[in-house]
Each structure stands twice: as C-alpha cells, then as structure tokens.
Amino acid sequence: MSATASTYRELTFAAVILGVIQGAVMTAAFVYIGLKLGFGLSGSTVAAILGFALLRGVGRNALGIKGCGSIVENNINQTIASGINTASSGVTFTFPALLLLGSDYDLSTVILAALAGSFMGIVVIVPLRKQMLEIERLKFPSGIAVATILKSPGAGSAKAVRLGVGFVIAVAVTLLTNFHVLPETLEIGKWFLADPEQASGPGGIVALGTALSLSMANFGAGLLSGKGGLPFALGGALAWWVIAPFVVGQGWVPAEATGGDLWGAVYGGSLRPVGIGVLIGGALAGVVAAYPALKGAIKGLQAAAKLAKTGDPNAAEELSPKVLSFGMVGSFIGLLVVALLGSDGAIGTSISVAVAGTVWLALAGMIVAQAAGATDISPLSGLALIAVTIMLALSANNVPLAVAIGVAVCVATNQCSDMMGDLKTGHLIGASPRKQQLAQLMVAWIGPAIAVGTVLLLWASGPNGANGFGEGTPLPAPQAGALQGMVQGVVSGNAPIDKYIAGASIGGALALFPISGLGVLVGLAMYLPFDITLGYGIGCLASMGLEKWKGRRFYGDILVPVAAGFIIGEALTSLTLTMITLASGGS
Amino acid sequence: MKALGFALFLVGLAAASGYGARKVEVAEGSGENGAVTASDRVSTWFDAAGLPFLGGLALMILGGVVARRGMTAAQQVVERAQAQQAGATPSKDRPLELIARMETILEPLDAAKLPGDAKGMAKKLDELIDEPVADFLELREAMIRQLGLATFAEMIGHFASMERGAARAWSAIVDEAWDEVGPSLERARAGLKNARAVLEAESAKS
Numbered sequence: 120m121s122a123t124a125s126t127y128r129e130l131t132f133a134a135v136i137l138g139v140i141q142g143a144v145m146t147a148a149f150v151y152i153g154l155k156l157g158f159g160l161s162g163s164t165v166a167a168i169l170g171f172a173l174l175r176g177v178g179r180n181a182l183g184i185k186g187c188g189s190i191v192e193n194n195i196n197q198t199i200a201s202g203i204n205t206a207s208s209g210v211t212f213t214f215p216a217l218l219l220l221g222s223d224y225d226l227s228t229v230i231l232a233a234l235a236g237s238f239m240g241i242v243v244i245v246p247l248r249k250q251m252l253e254i255e256r257l258k259f260p261s262g263i264a265v266a267t268i269l270k271s272p273g274a275g276s277a278k279a280v281r282l283g284v285g286f287v288i289a290v291a292v293t294l295l296t297n298f299h300v301l302p303e304t305l306e307i308g309k310w311f312l313a314d315p316e317q318a319s320g321p322g323g324i325v326a327l328g329t330a331l332s333l334s335m336a337n338f339g340a341g342l343l344s345g346k347g348g349l350p351f352a353l354g355g356a357l358a359w360w361v362i363a364p365f366v367v368g369q370g371w372v373p374a375e376a377t378g379g380d381l382w383g384a385v386y387g388g389s390l391r392p393v394g395i396g397v398l399i400g401g402a403l404a405g406v407v408a409a410y411p412a413l414k415g416a417i418k419g420l421q422a423a424a425k426l427a428k429t430g431d432p433n434a435a436e437e438l439s440p441k442v443l444s445f446g447m448v449g450s451f452i453g454l455l456v457v458a459l460l461g462s463d464g465a466i467g468t469s470i471s472v473a474v475a476g477t478v479w480l481a482l483a484g485m486i487v488a489q490a491a492g493a494t495d496i497s498p499l500s501g502l503a504l505i506a507v508t509i510m511l512a513l514s515a516n517n518v519p520l521a522v523a524i525g526v527a528v529c530v531a532t533n534q535c536s537d538m539m540g541d542l543k544t545g546h547l548i549g550a551s552p553r554k555q556q557l558a559q560l561m562v563a564w565i566g567p568a569i570a571v572g573t574v575l576l577l578w579a580s581g582p583n584g585a586n587g588f589g590e591g592t593p594l595p596a597p598q599a600g601a602l603q604g605m606v607q608g609v610v611s612g613n614a615p616i617d618k619y620i621a622g623a624s625i626g627g628a629l630a631l632f633p634i635s636g637l638g639v640l641v642g643l644a645m646y647l648p649f650d651i652t653l654g655y656g657i658g659c660l661a662s663m664g665l666e667k668w669k670g671r672r673f674y675g676d677i678l679v680p681v682a683a684g685f686i687i688g689e690a691l692t693s694l695t696l697t698m699i700t701l702a703s704g705g706s
Numbered sequence: 707m708k709a710l711g712f713a714l715f716l717v718g719l720a721a722a723s724g725y726g727a728r729k730v731e732v733a734e735g736s737g738e739n740g741a742v743t744a745s746d747r748v749s750t751w752f753d754a755a756g757l758p759f760l761g762g763l764a765l766m767i768l769g770g771v772v773a774r775r776g777m778t779a780a781q782q783v784v785e786r787a788q789a790q791q792a793g794a795t796p797s798k799d800r801p802l803e804l805i806a807r808m809e810t811i812l813e814p815l816d817a818a819k820l821p822g823d824a825k826g827m828a829k830k831l832d833e834l835i836d837e838p839v840a841d842f843l844e845l846r847e848a849m850i851r852q853l854g855l856a857t858f859a860e861m862i863g864h865f866a867s868m869e870r871g872a873a874r875a876w877s878a879i880v881d882e883a884w885d886e887v888g889p890s891l892e893r894a895r896a897g898l899k900n901a902r903a904v905l906e907a908e909s910a911k912s
Contacts, residue, residue: 125883125885125886125889126883126885126886127878127881127883127885127886128883186881186882186883189877189878189881189883190877190880190881191874191877249859249863249866250859252866253859253862253863253865253866254855254858254859254862256843256846270877270880272880272881273828273876273877273879273880357719357720357723358723361720361723361724362720362723362724362727365720365724365727366724366727366728366729369724369728371727371728371729372729388729389727389728389729390727393723393726393727396726397723436867436870512744546866546869546870546873547873548873548874548877549870549871549872549873549874549875549876549877549878549890550870550874611741612735612737612741612742612743612746612747613742614744614747615747616744616747616748617730617747617748617750617751617752618726618727618751620748621722621725621726621727621751621759622726624722624726624759624763625719625722625723625726625763625766628718628719628722628763628766628767628770629719629766631766631767631770631771631774632715632766632769632770632773632774633770633773633774633777641719645723671836671837671840671841672836672837674840675835675836675840676836
C-alpha cells in the first residue's frame with residue numbers, strides 16, 4: 120500500500136485489521152461505559168500499547184514479518200482504532216435520548232445521520248491541519264502522550280524511566296482517589312466556610328467555586344501546554360472570581376439558594392450557557408482572523424494535488440481536494456436525505472436543516488478540535504445540545520429529526536478532534552498525513568454502525584424488549600438523560616438563547632485581542648467547573664517556571680515524558696477500574 | 707500603552723461577561739398560548755442588561771486595539787535596542803540564523819553511514835528538534851507580525867515538512883528501516899531550503 124518504493128511499513132493490511140478489531144471492541148465496550156457512567160473514553164493509548172505487543176511482538180518476532188510493528192505502522196493502527204471509537208460517545212450522548220423520549224423515529228435516519236457525520240467530520244477538519252498544527256501549533260496533549268508511547272523504543276532509557284515515573288505517580292493518585300484515600304477534588308474554598316451548605320453571597324460563591332482537581336492527566340495537559348494554556352486558566356479565574364460573585368452580588372440568583380444550590384444556579388444558569396456562547400463566537404471570529412491562512416491551505420492542497428499528478432511522490436502530503444469535496448458533497452447529501460425522511464419530504468425545512476446542520480457541524484468540529492488541541496478537554500455535550508436546539512427551531516420542534524442531526528454533529532465533532540490529535544501524533548513521529556487521513560476515512564463507517572447497534576441491543580435487553588437503560592435501571596444514560604431534559608426544555612421555550620447570543624458577542628470581541636484562540640479558551644474555561652481549569656493552570660505555571668529555571672531542553676527531556684506518563688497512567692488506570700467495576704456489577 | 711490596553715480589555719470583558727450572565731425571567735411570552743419565544747428571552751435580557759453589556763463590549767474592542775498598537779510599539783523598541791547593541795542579531799534576522807543552525811545539524815547527516823552511525827544520527831535529530839526548531843517556533847508570533855499571516859503560512863508549511871522529514875528519519879533509524887532514512891533526510895533538507903527561500907525573499911523586500 121506504500122506510495123513509495125521504500126520497505127518502511129506504514130499503511131499495511133496488518134495495521135488496518137488490528138486497528139479495526141481494536142476499534143470495534145472498544146466502541147462496543149465504551150458505548151456500555153457511556154450509558155453506565157456518562158463519559159466517553161479515547162482508545163488511542165490502549166491501541167498504541169497493544170499495537171506494539173501484537174504488531175511487533177507477534178508480527179515481527181513470532182511470525183517473522185520483517186519490519187512489522189514500525190513506529191509509523193503502529194500509528195496507523197492507533198489512528199484507525201481511535202477513529203472507529205469516536206462514534207461511541209457521539210452516539211451514546213445523543214441517540215438514546217430518542218429512545219428515552221419515546222419518540223416515533225426511523226432507525227435508518229439515525230444510522231444515515233451518524234454515517235454522514237462520521238465522514239463529514241474528517242473532510243471538514245483536514246483542510247485545517249495546516250492552520251491548527253503548523254500555524255497555531257496547538258499542543259494536543261494526548262497526541263503528544265501517544266507519540267511518546269510510539270517513540271518509546273528509540274527514546275533511550277532515561278526518557279523511558281521518566282515516562283515510567285509519571286505513569287506510576289498517576290496510577291497511584293488515580294487509585295488513591297478511586298478508593299477515597301484522597302479526594303478527587305480539593306475543595307479549597309470550603310476550608311474557609313463554617314457551613315458550606317449555608318454559604319451565600321459573593322464571598323460564598325467564590326469559596327464554593329474555588330477547588331482543585333487532583334487529576335494527574337489534567338495537570339499533565341497543563342504541563343505540556345505551558346504558556347499557551349494560561350489564558351484558559353485565567354478564564355477560569357475570571358469566571359469564578361469575578362463574574363460569579365458579581366452575578367450573586369447583583370441578586371441574579373434565587374434568594375433562597377445557598378451552598379450546592381447556589382453553585383448550581385450560578386454555574387448552570389449563568390456561566391455555562393455564556394461559556395457555550397463565547398466558544399461559538401470565539402470560533403467564528405477565529406475563522407475570520409485565520410482566513411488568509413485557510414485560503415493558503417486550500418491553495419496548497421490544490422497545488423499538491425497537481426504536483427502529485429506529475430508523479431512527485433512527496434507532493435501529496437494530504438488527501439486531495441477532490442476527495443475532500445466528494446466526501447463533503449456525499450455527507451451533505453446524506454444529511455439532506457436524513458432531513459427529507461425526518462420531515463416527511465418537506466423540501467424547504469429539509470434544505471434549511473441540512474445546510475444549518477452542515478455549517479454547525481463544521482463550526483462545532485473546529486471548536487472541539489481547537490479546545491482539545493489547547494487543553495485536551497472537549498466541550499462535546501454542550502455543542503450537541505446547541506445543535507439540537509438549532510434543529511428544533513428550524514424544524515418546528517420535530518424531535519426525531521433534531522436528535523438525528525444531533526447524532527451527526529456529535530459523531531462529527533468527535534471525529535474532528537480525534538483526527539487532529541492523531542495528525543499531531545503523526546507530525547511528531549514523521550507519519551504521512553495523507554495515509555492517516557485515508558486510513559481514518561476508510562473505516563469511518565464502522566464505528567457508527569457498531570455504536571447504534573450496541574445501543575439498540577442494550578435497549579432491547581430491558582423487560583419486554585425495551586427500556587434497557589435510563590433512570591432507575593443499571594444503565595442510567597446520564598448524558599442522554601440531560602439531552603432528553605434539554606429537548607423538553609426547548610420545546611417548552613426555556614433554552615437560554617439570550618446567554619448564547621451575549622456569549623457569542625464576547626467571543627467575537629475576544630478575537631480582537633492579539634492572542635490567537637483566546638475566545639475558545641476563555642469560553643471553555645467558563646463552560647467548565649473551576650477545579651479543572653485551576654489544576655490545568657497550575658500545570659501551565661509549573662511548566663513555565665521549570666522551563667525558565669532549567670532551560671528549554673528540560674521541557675523536551677523531562678517534562679514531556681513525565682507529563683505523558685501522567686496522561687497515560689490516569690487513562691489506563693481509569694479504564695481498568697471501570698472495566699473491573701462493570702464486570703463486578705457495581706456502578 | 708500596552709498595559710492600558712490590557713486593563714481596558716479586562717475591565718470590558720468582566721463587565722460584558724457579568725451582564726451577559728444576567729438571568730432573566732420572562733413573565734409572559736408572545737408565542738402561541740403565551741409561550742415564551744427566543745426573541746422574548748433576548749429582548750427581556752437586553753432591556754435588563756443591554757446597555758452595560760454593550761459598554762463592556764466597547765471597552766473590550768477599545769482595549770484590544772490599544773493593546774495591539776502597544777505590542778507593535780514595544781516590539782519596535784526591542785528591535786531598535788537590539789540594532790544598537792553591537793554584535794547582537796536583530797530579531798528580524800534571528801529566524802534565518804536559527805535556520806542556519808539547523809542546516810549545520812542536518813547537512814552532515816549521511817544515510818550511507820548507516821547502520822554504523824545510527825545512534826549518533828538519532829541523537830543529532832533529537833538535538834535538532836529540541837533546540838533550534840523549538841527556538842524557531844518560539845518566534846512564531848513575532849514572525850507572523852513581521853511577515854503577515856499568508857507569507858508566514860507559506861514559510862511554516864515548508865518548515866513543517868522539514869520537521870516531519872526529520873522525525874520520519876528518526877523513526878526509520880529506530881525501526882532499522884535504513885532505506886527510508888535517506889529520502890526522509892532529503893525531504894527535511896528540501897523543506898528547510900524552501901523555508902529559508904521564503905524568509906530571504908521577505909528580508910530582501912524590507
């Protein structure tokens with residue numbers, strides 16, 4: 120499959136098959152975890168480690184396949200496995216809401232929407248590779264961690280030891296927090312309150328909001344991001360130390376709210392919806408600001424495609440614009456068919472839903488990729504909620520159609536951030552971007568099919584072949600439950616559109632400040648609880664201080680392997696603990 | 707001026723966000739059967755918080771413009787000071803100086819010496835990525851201001867091609883795929899040469 124005469128193994132049959140098998144197993148397992156616990160997992164690190172064991176250990180050593188399990192071949196394996204698995208959280212956060220709502224839906228529209236989203240996510244994000252990875256130099260901390268695993272055979276024993284030290288620390292902290300020896304979050308502000316449940320007023324909300332997550336992966340992401348991630352931490356400080364007390368001081372929360380209720384009213388009623396708006400406005404303004412570079416990137420793709428026709432093997436570093444356009448048109452037609460089927464053939468509604476769905480999908484994909492690139496955190500569920508809100512408005516509250524488009528958006532945005540993270544890994548190990556893009560595109564249909572099938576299977580496992588998940592069952596489906604509540608809220612006119620618009624204006628104005636990506640970072644900080652931003656910010660500050668004190672080389676030699684160890688250690692331990700808990704029937 | 711811009715921007719951001727977050731209750735909607743519509747929500751919020759919100763936005767815009775001007779002025783002061791300092795490299799020439807350092811690392815690497823010199827070659831490639839490449843990327847914002855985004859994008863595309871070539875050569879050495887090392891190093895050298903050409907063309911213009 121190699122494009123050159125080189126014997127260096129990259130996009131091979133073995134890598135594709137192993138990636139598909141790992142991706143399929145992870146998708147089914149992670150759908151179950153998503154319905155049980157309400158969060159999604161990325162399988163990149165697991166796939167990379169297993170890839171070494173199977174491709175190198177079995178392929179090269181046991182079967183004698185020369186050169187099997189090369190760094191770039193294993194990268195294709197993890198690209199495919201994680202690419203397939205992106206559908207698990209995309210589908211789990213959205214589709215079950217339709218079943219929980221008891222809506223009369225057409226299964227083919229859901230499957231088609233998920234497939235269209237899966238392909239569209241890849242084709243809309245590829246032209247942005249240059250902007251995000253080469254121009255903005257987004258860090259993608261998990262991408263760096265996976266690259267560190269892939270590079271480990273040649274990184275030298277000292278770096279391997281540092282990776283191991285980070286890994287062991289993260290495993291220890293994760294185990295200690297899981298078994299409640301350490302708290303998951305240090306609620307620092309509450310130490311200063313006599314009775315946290317009675318806390319009120321501006322001082323009370325500052326104390327209630329000020330907390331520090333003990334997640335080592337979060338701290339590691341901050342270490343890898345350094346100075347570039349600082350606006351995210353400052354955004355958190357602005358949200359919880361300035362805006363929150365201001366809102367409470369002005370009396371814009373229910374007078375009787377204290378303690379946890381006060382925190383919930385400020386976070387859920389004010390900060391989170393404004394944060395979503397800021398994310399949207401920041402991303403839109405970012406597109407406008409980056410227009411010259413985006414234009415250059417598209418011209419570059421066209422020029423490379425022309426050069427490739429002349430036989431220059433080095434010219435085609437990315438998928439050609441023809442393939443991307445074909446994918447884009449095909450996915451749009453898919454969404455249009457979904458809209459036509461879902462609206463009983465109403466052409467005007469269908470076109471507006473398909474166009475708005477495509478535009479929103481591209482924008483949400485950019486937001487998620489940029490947020491994950493800068494902080495490793497993805498505001499997926501918030502953007503899915505907005506997608507469904509827009510679609511409900513455009514389709515006169517046609518719930519099955521709106522949720523189907525929500526499935527497409529959720530799957531697509533996950534594809535965007537996964538593809539970009541994989542391309543970052545590839546950049547660091549010298550992989551061919553085109554081969555990675557091709558690999559992910561080839562298998563984009565697999566994840567949605569498995570995820571939708573697993574959801575239906577679990578639903579049918581309930582009494583009388585239905586109600587296998589939801590409140591009161593062993594699979595509470597928390598994210599889908601939130602979407603169900605939101606759909607009911609929108610239908611009754613309770614969506615905070617005013618906050619979204621105000622936030623979007625602020626996000627647009629943030630783009631005027633001479634720091635790229637500021638709107639997305641500040642928006643994400645408002646969208647999240649402060650314990651995450653604070654933990655991440657301490658990581659950024661520690662990285663900056665250490666680099667200044669110990670010099671540039673310290674970052675690459677020490678910080679990167681240790682921080683990668685933190686991320687890998689926490690991811691693998693959490694996954695193992697989750698599997699053990701589920702296997703033992705616990706929750 | 708830069709500090710003033712920052713201060714105005716932050717005050718504006720705090721004000722706009724604070725009033726943007728104002729929660730409002732819509733007593734009666736204008737939709738069917740008194741249902742609350744999106745425009746009901748927006749107009750009720752705007753009546754309650756619109757003016758201070760717009761004031762905050764205006765401060766943000768003003769602060770952003772002032773900070774941008776202040777940063778450009780501060781950059782010029784640094785450049786003038788560097789120009790007056792004997793022996794120092796003016797900041798506008800620093801990228802080319804770093805490219806020259808990268809060339810001194812890349813040029814002597816000879817794939818024909820493999821597998822004998824594999825460890826030494828991998829170490830040199832590590833050094834390339836960890837030092838001059840990292841230093842070069844630290845100048846990103848300054849180069850964008852100096853070259854403009856479109857020219858920077860063209861230059862950094864070639865530069866990234868160099869990075870990928872060097873990284874691939876490193877991976878191929880570790881994997882003992884010796885026939886891949888030479889072409890990867892060639893790609894890296896070509897990328898660096900093209901990046902240099904863009905920078906030199908811009909330098910000649912100014």
